[in-house]
Amino acid sequence: MTAVRTETTAQSASDTSFPPGFVWGAATAAYQVEGAAAEDGRTPSIWDTFSHTPGRVRNGDTGDIAADHYHRYKDDVALMKDLGLQAYRFSVSWSRVQPTGRGPAVERGLDFYRRLTDELLEAGITPVATLYHWDLPQELEDAGGWPQRDTAHRFANYAEIMARALGDRVGVWTTLNEPWCSAFLGYGSGVHAPGRTDPAATLRAAHHLNLAHGLAIGALRENLPSTAQTSITLNLHQVRPLTGSAADAEAARRIDAVGNRIFTGPILDGAYPEDLLADTAHLVDWAELVHDGDLAEISRPIDLLGVNYYSPTVVSAAAGDGASTRDDGHGASAHSPWTGADDVAFHLANDQLTAMNWAIDATGLHTLLTGLAASHPGLPLMVTENGAAFDDYVSPEGRVNDPQRIAYLHSHLDAVRQAVADGADVRGYFLWSLLDNFEWSYGYSKRFGAVYVDYGTQRRIPKASAHWYAEVIRRNALPGAGEQG
Numbered sequence: 001m002t003a004v005r006t007e008t009t010a011q012s013a014s015d016t017s018f019p020p021g022f023v024w025g026a027a028t029a030a031y032q033v034e035g036a037a038a039e040d041g042r043t044p045s046i047w048d049t050f051s052h053t054p055g056r057v058r059n060g061d062t063g064d065i066a067a068d069h070y071h072r073y074k075d076d077v078a079l080m081k082d083l084g085l086q087a088y089r090f091s092v093s094w095s096r097v098q099p100t101g102r103g104p105a106v107e108r109g110l111d112f113y114r115r116l117t118d119e120l121l122e123a124g125i126t127p128v129a130t131l132y133h134w135d136l137p138q139e140l141e142d143a144g145g146w147p148q149r150d151t152a153h154r155f156a157n158y159a160e161i162m163a164r165a166l167g168d169r170v171g172v173w174t175t176l177n178e179p180w181c182s183a184f185l186g187y188g189s190g191v192h193a194p195g196r197t198d199p200a201a202t203l204r205a206a207h208h209l210n211l212a213h214g215l216a217i218g219a220l221r222e223n224l225p226s227t228a229q230t231s232i233t234l235n236l237h238q239v240r241p242l243t244g245s246a247a248d249a250e251a252a253r254r255i256d257a258v259g260n261r262i263f264t265g266p267i268l269d270g271a272y273p274e275d276l277l278a279d280t281a282h283l284v285d286w287a288e289l290v291h292d293g294d295l296a297e298i299s300r301p302i303d304l305l306g307v308n309y310y311s312p313t314v315v316s317a318a319a320g321d322g323a324s325t326r327d328d329g330h331g332a333s334a335h336s337p338w339t340g341a342d343d344v345a346f347h348l349a350n351d352q353l354t355a356m357n358w359a360i361d362a363t364g365l366h367t368l369l370t371g372l373a374a375s376h377p378g379l380p381l382m383v384t385e386n387g388a389a390f391d392d393y394v395s396p397e398g399r400v401n402d403p404q405r406i407a408y409l410h411s412h413l414d415a416v417r418q419a420v421a422d423g424a425d426v427r428g429y430f431l432w433s434l435l436d437n438f439e440w441s442y443g444y445s446k447r448f449g450a451v452y453v454d455y456g457t458q459r460r461i462p463k464a465s466a467h468w469y470a471e472v473i474r475r476n477a478l479p480g481a482g483e484q485g
């Protein structure tokens, strides 16, 4: 069993290299790549239901086949090996291994993850498993979903199943990926599954996701060897006020509360922030929601914090009819995901945009990492997702040239390197994504992969950025001035 290394050495600012032992990886998620939606006993998750509901996903795309990773995992691992990847962050489809979200596991489902992890280990690639990347078994949503407290207990039971099944071969575990999206996009704006738009349900979901994380950490710890590392991955918003005005600072405070501190507060500091409780007191009864003992569960120690970063979040006060500007980069909805933070407008940090219309600004990643190092010294960090979608196409010669993605990765990796030089204990970096895949409500219209997928044939074509990244990994350093790759 391999784990990520336990020490870092700071680098000098002029050096383009990363610390020895820095882990280089790529990430995917089950529903986005696996396909095989109804095979070997898998039952629908909320994303199957959502994507099959007309109007929810662009072009009516679904994850039924996706990148067919379920059948092509061997080839995909061989591709990872060719690129020199040292770690692969994948997620487990809960309804593949425990179809109803309760009761005994399905061995055929577990076997897929056993085969995948064996193949990775054989190739010398460290498996990094995420238990939940947004695909709740539909039966649990039918029973109330994340707004229901029992869902957190179901999740802890599933974590135990996975630790017992894979604990001998997976050394790095993540409970949840981006619980903000599960709660606020799933139950607030409704642009993600299950597509509900209910402010109280959103906050209840957030608390139960926190509780699920804490209970799962307990279950993992009880069932994993002591060398295993546990973590959660958050999409912390790098919130910036548009101007220096007091009103914009207040907008930033409120977005930071419902975007970040609703998770970092209980998980890392053992309490929900007072200002968050005050901002949302009219929406939910926190005293009823948070039971005695919950915060102790939620704040169980973790070994690593996963950080996903794409673009900064620039906000200002919106003069008020009560409606926040909805254009915040998370998808169009008549309902704001920012429960409890009305009258906030969202802005682009600059006009250099990816195909998602997200502004490219690598300084945000540096600020996030150094900010966490300052606020939570001693907590090792891992960049578990970073990358960009562009309108990639295959040239007549059969190549995919993506200089914009190379530039994006270069600037963001340089920000990581600089954060390490400035004292942040960043242990590794996972590019999002290994493969082009099902980009949630955007379906297959957005390509984030380092490897192009021709969905008609399932042919994989490593993009120029994949070759560039392979070279960075080989050298454990960025190209120097004048050698942009």
Ligand code: FCB
Pocket: 029, 032, 177, 178, 181, 235, 308, 385, 432, 439, 440, 448
């Ligand atoms: C993150 C998700 C990931 C992918 C990227 C682009 O929020 O975790 O699955 O969709 O965004």
